Amino acid sequence: MCRYAMSGPYKDTYACFDCRKSFKQTSRHDLAPEVYDRLEFKCPQCAAPMVSMGKDFRAPKQSDLKQWKKVATLYCHGFTYHSCGCGPGYRPAELRELPEFLEKSVHKRSEGERLLLRLVK
Structure with a gap:
């Protein structure tokens, strides 16, 4: 059975890329949907909006610029x-592995998604 299948004390991890910090926040499963939808998760240090990285995210050291x-x-x-607790799948361990990982991943995407990725770069 998947680790998160049974609701438990697991919290979502949010990251601030500016401060290179992560914080555990209340899970959407712990609150009513209308309450959770109004929440804004901001970095306690710089007040920038944080991004939801998932329960399996383990933040790199703050000083590790390449990993961030x-x-x-x-x-x-x-x-x-x-x-669901079974792991998010393969992620490259090093920054130098990222271009190859993204190239392989892009081929699985639709033509529209590939075009959007080229525009964002």
């Missing part, structure tokens, strides 16, 4: 760490 760049790039391309 890798995580931010993955997020910009739609890769987060959301899963």
Whole structure:
């Protein structure tokens, strides 16, 4: 059985790419949908909006700029760490592996998604 299948004390992890920090926040399963939809998760340090990275996200050290760049790039391309507890799937371990990973991943996308990715770069 998947780790998150049974509701438990698991919280969502949000990241601030500016401060290179992550924070656990209330899960959408712990609150009523109308309450959760009104919440804004802002970084406690810089007040910038944080992004939901999923329960399986483990933040790199704050000083590890290459790993934070890798995580931010993955997020910009739609890769987060959301899963049912079985793991989010393969993610490259090093920044230098990222171009090959993204190239392989883009081929699985529709023509429209590939065009959008080229426009965003």
